[in-house]
Amino acid sequence: MGTNSKHPTKCRARFTERLILDTGAISVVEWIAHDIPRVALSKASTTPLKLSEVVSPYSPQVAEFFRLRISAALGGHKADIVENSQTTSPIPQAAKDYIAGAKNLIDVSQVLALHLRNSQTAAMSAGLLVIARIEEGEDFGIAILKLEPQDGAQAKGQMINGKFTYGVSILTDLLLTKGTRVFKVAVFMMSDTDEKGVLNGRAVDSQNMTGTSDLARFWLHTYLGFNLTENAELMTRRFLDAGEIFLNTQVKDPELRAKYQIAMMAELANHSPNISVKSFATINLNESHRLAFVEAMVDAKIPRQPFPKDIELVKKHLENLSFVFKDGTSVITSSESINSGIVKVTQGENESTDLHVREHLSKVSRR
């Protein structure tokens, strides 16, 4: 049976600010894999599950391969998560038991594997559940990865009737190719437990974890037993607020300011379930503004990685733009009016702004 090579006798108290995990500096030390078949929930208890009994053989290449895939996943659509005190999932306790040294990797992995088999439905893929010990400096923790099979082709040189050719075979049991960028991952480190013993972590799912369907909620809520740490509504509003501060303090050209403002509003109004600061900057901002924009967002505690979007708090602000001038003149217009050219914003003399409206006048009244 495997044992924890090092574990504290009690959890280290968490700092007031969440510790940063550098996925470039982690090492995957050991892992154990369980094959989880696809089976209907009603048949789960009667379908035998062959559980692994020892850790997998170690290979530096495989360890680094896992690390790169974890790094890729967490560098993408990562969410900060906190354990749900009402959950029936055994995972929060199992992770805490491992970190505290109360249980070893094999025992914990078997609990996690059984829980996955018992909670998945027939509409979910079979796959390999990998539970790995990861370390970063003196910090350590557990990574949970669900890998789903993919197919691919392999070419091998061979001789046929004395002549050389490449034979192509189809492989249907590939699990983690270089092309696999997003899959189900959760990471819990020793430093993620706070003073009250509540476990925090980081998770990724190729499906949106903020969706309302059972499938969308499965990985985070049903299987792991966690919730998102930060309210998506607040983060979305913070993105808009910090973005507007950036435009008004660091973008001199009024035409660009208007263009960027419209882009932010369009970003919030589109159907994407997430906001990515880096993608937004790349697609919408001039090269000279991108780095400063991202840094301004990070300073405002908005994650670089994509985070879930919820426009509940900002939707009434997404229809119109307001231009307020130094003398008190204010103009309220829509992004459509700007895009169609009815309202034009350009740079004037001496760093002033020219705002030009060409439309039929409906009314002039006192205010």
Added chain:
Amino acid sequence: MQTAIEVARDWYEAEFPKLEQICSEVSANVKSLAAKNGIDCDLNARPKSIASFVSKAHKKQYVDPRTETTDLAGVRAIVSTRSDRDRLATILEDAYDDAKLERKEPPLKGLDYSGIHITFPTRPFGQEGGDCYSCEIQVRTHGEDLWSRVSHELLYKPGLDLPDSVGRPLYLLKALTEIFDREVENAMSTLINNPLFPAARLLNFANAEYFARCAGGDVTETELSLEILLMIAPLIADLENYQSTLHAFAQKYDAKLRLILPRHTNDKLNVLLSQPECVVLFERLVSDQYSLTTACDGLPEGWLESLRDAWGTEI
């Protein structure tokens, strides 16, 4: 009653430790200024020996050797080209208060050595007020330095007049040292104008940091390195100062690089990670990933992503 030279000698012997301190401090400062400005130089520094101090006082008939000797503390900086020599001399003249720059250019028929001298008054660090001591920095090319040392041995030390049978070959030798410097300058100028020069310089910088942290593998390709670095070179405004930028980056992330680099030395799948220029790419990733992404637009899909994944994210 003691003579002026005896008084001066006793004074010099007592002050000698301070001059050693000055030599050490000025030498360190010259090294730092040269490095910051991308100038390679070899340095040596020492106070004038007590014997030389006394000997010179007699030879030049100084009234007060303490103030008339201009090179009590001596530092010599030897550089590769005349343009580097001129550049470093200007930098040093600006760096010290009351500095005087003198170009040593012997007449056409002379065998004296050439170079640039910068003299200035200074004190050892920590001494507030009191006497200043004269310091002289000699900036020379390799050819000038070679001739200076040889001529010193042949012309000054023996204390004899030079016979014609020795003098004529010496002129030829001096001319050779000047040809050496001139051809070095021409070669450097030609290299700098080679389109691959920036990439080659970057590769030198990258190799220094990469091989300090891992043994490298069998799959490293120099041609690929130059191709990648040609894409990156336009992102670096000041190529010569980039060496110190890269070094500072590698020092800051030393532990992380020592973890990542050895894991990929023979990685045929993640090609960029097995190449020394990955250190430059990591530096660019941290400093300005947007420009890096644009510059690497033509690379095969997944190459830059693998690099990003290996470097990781702080989450």
